[in-house]
Amino acid sequence: MQNVQIGNAAIPAIDFGTYGMRADDIYRVIPAALRAGFRHIDTAQIYRNESEIGECVVASGVPRSEIFLTTKVWVSNYSERFFEASVDESLRKLKTDYIDLLLLHWPGSDVPLAEQIAGLIAVARAGKVRHIGVSNFNRALMTESIRLSAVPLVTNQFEYHPYLNQSLLIEDTLQAGLAVTGYCGMAVGRVFSDPTLKEIAAHHDRTIAQIVLRWLVQQRGVVALSRTTRIDRLAQNLAVFDFELDSADMTAIYALATADSRIVNPPGLAPVWDSTGV
Numbered sequence: 001m002q003n004v005q006i007g008n009a010a011i012p013a014i015d016f017g018t019y020g021m022r023a024d025d026i027y028r029v030i031p032a033a034l035r036a037g038f039r040h041i042d043t044a045q046i047y048r049n050e051s052e053i054g055e056c057v058v059a060s061g062v063p064r065s066e067i068f069l070t071t072k073v074w075v076s077n078y079s080e081r082f083f084e085a086s087v088d089e090s091l092r093k094l095k096t097d098y099i100d101l102l103l104l105h106w107p108g109s110d111v112p113l114a115e116q117i118a119g120l121i122a123v124a125r126a127g128k129v130r131h132i133g134v135s136n137f138n139r140a141l142m143t144e145s146i147r148l149s150a151v152p153l154v155t156n157q158f159e160y161h162p163y164l165n166q167s168l169l170i171e172d173t174l175q176a177g178l179a180v181t182g183y184c185g186m187a188v189g190r191v192f193s194d195p196t197l198k199e200i201a202a203h204h205d206r207t208i209a210q211i212v213l214r215w216l217v218q219q220r221g222v223v224a225l226s227r228t229t230r231i232d233r234l235a236q237n238l239a240v241f242d243f244e245l246d247s248a249d250m251t252a253i254y255a256l257a258t259a260d261s262r263i264v265n266p267p268g269l270a271p272v273w274d275s276t277g278v
Contacts, residue, residue: 001039002241004179004223006154009131011101011179012040012068013217014238017227019044019183023052025229030056034067036234042181042225044072044105045090054095069094072105072135073119075269079111083119087128102129103157104145106136108269113141117148124151133157135181136264138271139172146176155223157181159264162191162212165257165276174221183225184263185212196256200249207236214240215253 003010016038018026026049030041034056043053050071057067071094077086090099102123104116120132133155134145142156156173160166160182173180191197191212201208209226216224217240226237245253262273 001037001238002217004221006177006179006221007152009101009154009179011155011181011223012038013223014038014213014240015040015042015068015070015181015223015225017042017183017225018049018053019047019227021047021049021227021229023049026052026056029229029231029234031060032231033234034060034062037238038234039066040068040070040223042070043094045074045077045086046072046105050090050093054093058095064096068100069096070101070103071099072103074105075109075111078104078109078116078119080115080119083116084123084126084128087123091128098127099129101131101133101154103133103135103155104137106266106269107134107138107141107271108266113144114148117145121149121151133178133181136270138274139169141271142169142173142176142178146178153178155179155181157183157225159184159262160216160222161185161187161261161263162194162197162215162253162256163187163258163261164263165254166274167277168274170219170222179221179223180219181223181225182216185216185224185226187261188263194256196252200245200252203249204243204245206243209233209237210240211245211249211253213237214243214245215250217241218245218250 002013123129131154135157
């Protein structure tokens, strides 16, 4: 596993995502993912699977110091009244005394951004959280978050796949010294029928998932969320550090971006998105 280094944060470059995974899948897949070599697990308060993930981590036998846990505060917990208590609940559920990376999940909230950032700072300074960041923030909100925070932010997590040109947001995120954490990399399965990706995969004798994950992690400062419920895919999805895509491959994948390819855009939670330049 390679890491993306941001300040003193070493973030494993392949992150196992657990959105939408129920208890039975968590108990079946997470132990296998840890055995396969995954060391970064991504969850959120709203996913309602922190407890199951915590049980799997404890039972795995892998030292806690070797596992990077990311979770996210839900918007209803952003106020000073609820923020720290919600993080304490996440700690109890995850059965750990610290969270490696804590994110604000969505920007859609009536709670002032300064109060949200103050909540992140408070739990970081209390030692409950090692690193902080944001998720689904546009460039303006990310820039304001950085300005407000006395503790460095380490990532902005947002949707990123071959069909969604996020170059403006990515450039600003990296220039600000943050990592990009890209989710929905397989575009909800769209990539698997793509002729261009099929051709590149055949050329490298790799799966399409491996090609997309390699495309993501080969970009400077990008952490890729990988999600599967198939045990036989786990080791494959980690085996992306022993080959490289050439410039023609990378360019061909970038060229797949089209207009109106955003998948995740919940009203009331999502910001006014930056232009995707297509």
